[in-house]
Amino acid sequence: EVNKPIGFDTYASVQTRGIEADIELLKGDGIGVMAYQTTGDYSTTGAKSEFMNKESVDWNNTTSKWEYAPVKFWPAGTNEKVSFFAYSPPYDITPTSADASNNPKIAYTLRDYQYQMIDIVVSNPEDATNNTMNMTSASGTVKFKFMHPLTRVDMVAKTGTDISKNSATKVFITGVSLIHTSKLNKKGTLDMKTLTWADNTTDYLASPYALTAYDNQNNECGILNLTAANFAGYTTSSIDISAGGTTATSLFIKKASGQNTDEFLFLLPVNNGTGTANAGDVKVKIAYDIVNKTSDTTHAKSSVEKTVDLPAGVFKKGSAHKFIFTIGLNAITFDVNTDASWGAETDNSITVQ
Incomplete structure (x- = not known):
């Protein structure tokens, strides 16, 4: 016409x-x-x-x-x-x-x-x-x-044993970082017809790439929901994962000030729709404190830092990954829920000895 x-x-x-x-x-x-x-x-x-x-x-x-x-x-x-x-x-x-x-x-x-x-x-x-x-x-x-040409990351954590009713012991997440060697890019170029990212061997995120704290007074901030603790004299900026028992607590801010929906981390994918080639191409380092109350104002603290290999096949283009940290007294286990198109999920388990 x-x-x-x-x-x-x-x-x-x-x-x-x-x-x-x-x-x-x-x-x-x-x-x-x-x-x-x-x-x-x-x-x-x-x-x-x-x-x-x-x-x-x-x-x-x-x-x-x-x-x-x-x-x-x-x-x-x-x-x-x-x-x-x-x-x-x-x-x-x-x-x-x-x-x-x-x-x-x-x-x-x-x-x-x-x-x-x-x-x-x-x-x-x-x-x-x-x-x-x-x-x-x-x-x-x-x-x-x-x-979605990027990859989406969410993080939650729980204790392996339900201590929600334990008034004398709590577990606090104090830091999370991604560790990699030339895997996570900061810049990328996407072909709009083939929907593939070109190889980029020069522009990478720092390693460790530390996730930083959310600040409701300044949007130049991160998305970790770190707040000052108030437990038996323990006041470290952290995330208390004890109250949820074996139900995971989000590590990212949820429904931030002025928003009615949740926050995620969006990154450039690794190897387009393939994701990481090998277990350990990207690692997660998580720091946490196990705090035992000794009086209303005093405590004993064990500070732990663990680095774990993530499995092969994470950080795919168009995929949503939820990293589930399960923290025990002697080990952390990980599950990775993968939503290949912001849809169906697959689980991968990783144990830190």
């Missing part, structure tokens, strides 16, 4: 800014669109003309539509097609346009403060039901299906 405008719609359930959210947050941020016109089907190494470059598409609450200006129209030439790629949020992401030899790409750098980390999303241009490649006016509205 000649002079038919191009319209957009989205299909997604996304998480952003380190918190659980839905498509409403995507609507608040808006999306960026890259598009390319071709004669015949799109080819990575074929000729392509730039049709849209970082086009801002925003949700209009009044019309309940995704809108942009000026509106573009479908090409009317024989065998003329347009392929679309989208990303969100428009900030923190640096798009690079496609050329005769490359697909469009986005560059992304993790924020320095864990509380400020965001979950980016990109469209799957070859999704089975929302394909946005090689479209024509007959294709109708361009519907983007978004996916």
